[in-house]
Amino acid sequence: MENPWSMPKALEQSWLDTLIDLQLNRYPDSVAIELVQRLRAVMEIPDESAIMLGNGSDELIQAILMAIAGNGRTVLAPAPSFVMYEVLARACRLSYVGVPLRQNFTLDMPAMRRAINTHQPAVIFLASPNNPTGTVYQQAEIEEILNLAPGLVVVDEAYHPFVRPESESVIARLADNPDLIVMRTLSKVGLAGIRLGLIAGHADWISELDKLRLPYNINKLTQATASFALDHWQVFQDQIGEICRERDRVYASLSSIEGIEAWPSDANFILFRISDDGATAIHAQLQARGILIKCLHRAGSAMENCLRVTVGRPVENDAFLKELSELLLR
Numbered sequence: 001m002e003n004p005w006s007m008p009k010a011l012e013q014s015w016l017d018t019l020i021d022l023q024l025n026r027y028p029d030s031v032a033i034e035l036v037q038r039l040r041a042v043m044e045i046p047d048e049s050a051i052m053l054g055n056g057s058d059e060l061i062q063a064i065l066m067a068i069a070g071n072g073r074t075v076l077a078p079a080p081s082f083v084m085y086e087v088l089a090r091a092c093r094l095s096y097v098g099v100p101l102r103q104n105f106t107l108d109m110p111a112m113r114r115a116i117n118t119h120q121p122a123v124i125f126l127a128s129p130n131n132p133t134g135t136v137y138q139q140a141e142i143e144e145i146l147n148l149a150p151g152l153v154v155v156d157e158a159y160h161p162f163v164r165p166e167s168e169s170v171i172a173r174l175a176d177n178p179d180l181i182v183m184r185t186l187s188k189v190g191l192a193g194i195r196l197g198l199i200a201g202h203a204d205w206i207s208e209l210d211k212l213r214l215p216y217n218i219n220k221l222t223q224a225t226a227s228f229a230l231d232h233w234q235v236f237q238d239q240i241g242e243i244c245r246e247r248d249r250v251y252a253s254l255s256s257i258e259g260i261e262a263w264p265s266d267a268n269f270i271l272f273r274i275s276d277d278g279a280t281a282i283h284a285q286l287q288a289r290g291i292l293i294k295c296l297h298r299a300g301s302a303m304e305n306c307l308r309v310t311v312g313r314p315v316e317n318d319a320f321l322k323e324l325s326e327l328l329l330r
């Protein structure tokens with residue numbers, strides 16, 4: 001789910017200029033004050049909220065789970081969702097409950113209410129837009145979950161930059177919800193290589209979580225590069241706009257192919273199902289033709305015969321659509 005475009009050549013030299021004076025013999029700023037200020041401004045994080053940075057948001061998911069780990073504690077998330085919630089929960093010896101989404105991949109609110117009531121989760125993860133489905137959850141549903149939750153609610157907005165304008169971020173809800181944490185990352189918007197994620201939330205929570213952060217977890221090259229990128233944010237916004245237009249074009253083409261069911265996406269990828277069995281074979285044949293997408297198929301699961309494609313450059317998307325249509329005609 002990377003951005004297929006690299007930094008424009010015209011920016012590259014001024015980016016390199018910012019790296020010259022970094023003094024790599026010295027440790028980085030352990031709290032990355034300047035970078036945090038820029039992130040707060042660009043992402044419109046309220047002044048009252050505290051921010052903690054991670055070496056990718058994966059590291060922050062790990063810190064949250066280490067913080068809440070304890071006997072009998074449970075982590076809850078809709079299913080399917082981002083796999084690291086479960087992987088890291090289990091590594092921390094936590095119980096993990098996945099609450100199946102409905103068939104159209106919206107939240108099953110009656111099932112969520114029951115599961116929260118039964119399991120009293122110490123933390124609930126809501127990825128919105130969700131990976132691997134590309135769906136955004138409704139603001140009112142997130143609000144209700146916040147009201148019902150006995151513990152922390154983490155809304156993972158890794159794909160927020162790709163949502164259609166009408167869906168707002170829950171960042172605006174931080175001030176009224178002390179048990180809400182919002183997570184973001186620069187990985188999906190063109191900076192996967194520098195590993196930078198962040199959480200924003202109430203200072204009481206963030207100061208506890210920060211005790212688990214390793215000193216100097218955000219290196220100097222990452223701090224300088226991210227600050228530079230945020231100072232030139234419009235360039236990345238333009239790339240995101242282009243990716244969103246391509247996403248809508250690929251979605252329309254995919255939906256018109258006979259034998260494919262595709263789901264509308266608010267992210268930079270599209271989930272689709274092959275109506276005949278054979279997702280595994282299609283995946284392998286695409287790979288043999290030089291096109292790598294994700295196979296999510298597991299017999300009997302909600303992802304049966306499902307594949308997920310990341311939106312690439314127009315030529316890459318065209319190649320994918322052409323090869324896929326050919327394979328399905330055979």
Ligand SMILES: *Cc1c(COP(=O)(O)O)cnc(C)c1O
Pocket residue numbers: 001055056057058059082127130131156158184185186187192195196197
């Ligand atoms: C990719 C992804 C992440 C992890 O991003 P990093 O910042 O690269 O670690 C977190 N959440 C979701 C839902 C993702 O898809």
